[in-house]
Amino acid sequence: MPLQAVRPKILGFISEQASAWLVALVVLLAGCALTAIVAWAAADLYQQQVRQRFQLLVNERYTRLQERFEDQEQRLNSLRRFFVNSDDVSREEFDGFAEPLLLRARAYSWAPRVSRGQRSQFEQHESDQRGTPFVIRELNSAGQLVPAAERDEYIPVLYSQTQSLLGTPLGFDLLAQPLRRSALERARLTGKPAVSQPMQLVGLEPAYATGVLLVAPVSHAPTAGQPQSEPYGYVMAVISMRQLVAEGLPKPDRDNLVMQLVDTSDVQKRVLFESGTVASDRDLVGARRLSLGDHVYALDLRPSQVFDQANHSSLSTILTMGGLLSLLLSALLYVLVSQRQRALKLVEQRTVQLRMREQELRGAHGQLRSVLNAATQVAIIATDLRGVINTFNAGAERMLGFKAEQVVGAHTLESLHLASELEARSTSLSVALGKRIPASQAMLVESPDNLHEAREWSLIRQDGSQLTVNMLATVLLDDHGLWIGHLAIYLDITEQKRAYEALAARDRLLKKLSAHVPGGIFQFTLEPRDNWKFIYASDGMRDIYEIDPGLLQQDAKKVFERIHPLDAERVRASIRLSALQLSHWREEYRVLLPQRGLRWIRGEATPEELPAGGTLWHGYVSDISDLKRVEEELRALSITDSLTGIHNRRYFQDRLKIEMVRLNRTSGALSVIMLDIDHFKRINDRHGHAVGDGVLQELCKRISQRLRRTDVFCRLGGEEFMVLCPQTDGAQAYILAMELWSSLRNAPMETVGIVTASFGVASRRVDEGVDGLLLRADSAVYVAKQAGRDRVETCGSGLARDGGISTN
Template sequence: MSMQVSRPKMLGFISEEVSAWLVALVALLAGGLLTALLALAAQNLSQQQLRQRFELLASERYSRIEERFDEQVQRLDSLRRFFVFAVEVTRPEFDGFARPLLQRTQAYSWAPRVVDAERSAFEQQARKVLGRDFSIREQSSAGVLQVSRSRALYYPVFYTQAMSDQVQPFGLDLLSQTARQATLARAAVPGAMAVSDPLSLLGVDAAYARGVLMVAPVFSEQKPEAEPKGYVMAVLSLRQLMADGLPGASQDNLVVRILDLSSPAEHEVLFQSDNQAADSSLSASHLLQLADRHYQLDIRPSVAFMQANRTSVVAAVAFLGGLLSLLLSALLYSLFGQRQRALTLVEQRTAELRISEQSLRDTHNQLHSVLEAATQVAIIATNLRGVISTFNAGAERMLGYSSAEVLERLTLEDLVLPQELHERAHLLSLRYGREISAAQAMLAETSQEGGSEPGEWTLLRKDGSHLVANMLVTAVLDEHGLWVGHLAICIDVTERKRVHEALAARDQLLEKLSAEVPGGIYQFRLNPDGSSCFSYASEGLRDIYEFDPALLREDATAVFERIHPDDLARVQLTIRYSADHLTPWREEYRVQLPVAGLRWVRGEATPEPIPEGGTLWHGYLTDISDLKRVEEELRALSVTDSLTGIHNRRYFQERLKAELERAQRDMQDLAVIMLDIDHFKRINDQYGHAVGDHVLQSLCQRINHRLRRTDVFCRLGGEEFMVLCPGSNADQAHSLALELWQGVRNVPVDGVGRVTASFGVAGWRPGEGADALLLRADSGVYAAKQAGRDRVEQELP
């Protein structure tokens, strides 16, 4: 309590009881308020500078436009004075004087005063001067120029000089339209000048067709009080007048609009900038005068102006002010927090030391209890010289010594079989190249970071008996990290070693038995995720699959790659069926081996489910290639005639049945040829059975040479033979029978001469069975014999 009362105040006025977060928050709020004030002042200054820039640009634009209006008045006045002081102005003189004045002006024109009595003479004179058709005209309601009606007075356009290439309105009477007539009336005073209302201009490009007409009267110098002798005119388009020489729409900083104030109801816009006005309160309005007409000029800032004058001062002030406020808050929080944490840490460490002291006492008592309770493990501690300083109850039980007999009297070396120590010392001496004593041999590889791997030692009991134990020796360090002794932990492994030896003997016996069993014994495991392995595989599987059994214990995928592609799907299907239904698995399949080539394998196994999922089979595999070869030989003998080497009656019946099913299923042709050797009994009686056998063999050899690969040649018995022709109809079989007949009768048999045979042909008919087909073929042979033998009989109906 006294420590808290006597704490000094931070910065002289802030108590340490105040939270560091509160101090930082107050500093952050104060900095934020100051930053907001500075940003507001910067914003006002920026707006003031922006307004000054705008007003400067608007004033400059107003002066430029006003100057252009004054120029138009001065140029028209100079043209008027040119007519006043000249006795007569020819067209070349007009063109020469007016052409230089065409700057931002669509056209300059001269309209003389013509009375109705002089109209015809004036039109003839104008045609000569202009060199073209000319007449005084007026504008119809449709906007088309037509010959003017008769009036007392005319002011037709006579001379004109224009910037546009369009046809000029020569002869247009200015008094023919109300707007132009009113303008002339206002300008009918010497020295006056008038501007018309906005109207559609003639002879001007469509883009500039909307504009005004500025006129000035020309009086005679001798008679200024008389009627004007004519008017000079300037055709003005405010779009051209404003746009010429000014920045483009995308670069112009100002948006300009000119309103005609002649109409009090609605002011027509004579000019409007093409660029977009910015959303701003800045604007300026001025009054312009052109001759006797007043116009309103409205100026606003454009988007380009606002973008060009955009400032980041406010954002910079806000960012820097906020950053400084945040840094100041962080600094104050760090100062207050560190001081408070330091004082708190001192109090915590003091309390922790008291707790640690009590915990150390409790740990010492617990350690003593653990040492005494560990009756199955010997825990022995020594000093640096190896003298035993701790000997627990497990060591007493294991070695037969009491603690009083060991502590400070025996060393760890005294408890180990001397022969093992000497052998260990000798090996270590050879390894390190220096002499290692027996006392050092046990502790030679002990380091400060930990001991060596547990080693198997033979310990000496008090009664002189031996005890095999795993002993781990580690270094004991004090609180300063200094090596002060050793700690040995011993576990009796006598029983475990006996069990390991028994298991090794059993494994050796299993290996011997599996080596004597033909084939291989295995355990095959199929996991739920589809992976598989041989959890046990005897050496016999090395010959079955030509794989190391150790590899198969990790993954069985390679085994399925050795199975013949034609058998793989069937094997996998039967394995899956056995797993799903837990039925025994039996299968015969082919394997393709890199060394042994194609081999046949038979496998049998019994499945059982695995608790964690999947199936485990116990079974064996054996090579049955020799058995398969014997089966094939027996099969060949069972369907082969032993005398002639061709197929026998049994094979013919099996093949005929299969070909009939195919013909019925696929609607294919099928035919048979039956033949019987003529007078074969006479050959046996005359030459003997050996010659008869030779005749049969010779005939079969000739017929075989003439048959196709798809034809099947069989001996039914005795001298009867049958040819099965898949894919052939009766006509095709008859042609083949004629070839066979020629081959038989044209080549004599040695020792016998010419031998002939009778042939019968039958083609299969839809819905017909084997017996009916053979009966028709046999009837054909019978008909051939009845007809004199040595012939081929056509298919009978």
């Protein structure tokens, strides 16, 4: 009976042609209805997702800004603690500490409290320190800085570290303006950071001028039983709201949010910051509160047009795609129904083609057997479902010594394997799979963690000897996909295993040898595209870098993470230069270790060029920290006087030459003060050399306390001393010499009483050398001794002062 005679009609009484149109129409209507439902659900979901995305953006923006506000308070508090924990902070110390803090803050400043009576002395002291006039100033009605009017108290800006190109108005009195005075008063009363009202910041560019002043009081650390003292100064952070809020955020043409920041305590409700992004028409609003010091700021966030563009609705796409899909599906069903007869004919034609293909496969099967027999280096063995061997190729005959006639149909695959290995494998598989695996199937079952991988086995040859092989087993299926047996492929790995064992023995020997070598031995490669790699690292590398050698071989860059930042680039450059010139590499550098801290390392290596490109180094590294420490100690001893602890003649001569070279290159002043203890031999003769040594030590202690940090105090020998005063003219050096002279004779020393000295002062003249300057200083000392000792003489000035004590 033909197929079309039994083919049922769709919908019974309707012809097949009519049924195709009806099915297509029903599917199209159903698809349109389903598309409408999906579009409605998608629109509702889209609104929810837009709200969620907006809230996520608002929370992320709020969190970022709050972190910035908190970071500014933390940075200012760290600067305040720096002043609290320091007795006296110089300008250089302030700059060194405050400069790294300049992140999203325009400036950090220090302003001490100065009373009316202290003003003159304070201004004079700062003028002397800076070398330029220093005056406490304020803004007049024209906006110009003028000397501040008389008040009971001033808080002038003394130190400042700023990012502004216009600089900072040093000496500006913060009490001269109400807004700044109010912030300072609140900080003094609460003892905590306070924030000013919105103001125009002094000394900043107009674009960043709108901001606030964050102030923190600095008081002496309270002692036991005493309350917190009044602040003796204030540290300040000049914060531009534009810089604090806008930097690091997306540009206006890419920002999803429109942002506005207002100080809630500001009566005028002035806008501190407003982004330039165009707002969208959505009714989404996000309001948050930001705190800085004692102020709370209102943050208003709205979606921008960029947000609308990034979150457009897919409703039209769903309707379009749903309609097209419904149309295509209805057309497909129409084609399927109307062309059923054609499909049946194609099935018949395909059946004929498959039968022809079957004949071709049988011929190919015969060819495959010939190929198996040609594979003489690989053993290929096939079995049926019972494990009986039915294929034994020429490679298996050569490898095991059996003939195919002896094995096929008579032996199983199990009989060729070592029984103890099959039992052990059966036990482990039974545990892993949770069911019993017979020993006869142990070589054919794959473990869950080792699928489709070759496994090592031992086979029994005809003469009884064992052969080590790699085995890969797979399932054999017939033309209908039914399981009919197994196929096992064996590869002799005896020689390969011997080679691996030899390599392992060599590695063990190398490891033992390297364990007795101080430092670490390595092989390092630099491949094209700047690829750094350790191909070998001994256990000594663990002690050098505190990194496991295995990790070094995985990632060589971990070594450069340990190298000191000031040395890392130099080490990289030396390695590249060694690779370029194939020259011996040798470097000394510092490393920062998690446990041992800073260490000095010396590395040496010999490079060779690789055939495929790149460079291979063979070398070693060793710890030379002890050697470096000895070198530093020797250097310190070479420039230090062993009795008094101050610098010796050698150091003085080196420093004097350096200063003279500097003066020849630039302009400036230089003076020296030479002093000789009066009647020092009499002290040694009367009290002994031990007391004389004590006098020398006490003299160095008193003079060192009166010197500036820039001055260099040295012992020339015996009872002669020299003070080198850079950037100091003759008048200033004379004043300093008088202070040193006074510090000696105003207080007696133990055992010997009052000890005096003769001082000579000389200031460098134009085109004068080192010898001339020292000769004039020595001459001044000689004049002081001839004039009765215990006095200060300057060469050529006529100034002198007699102590009024005669010891002759």
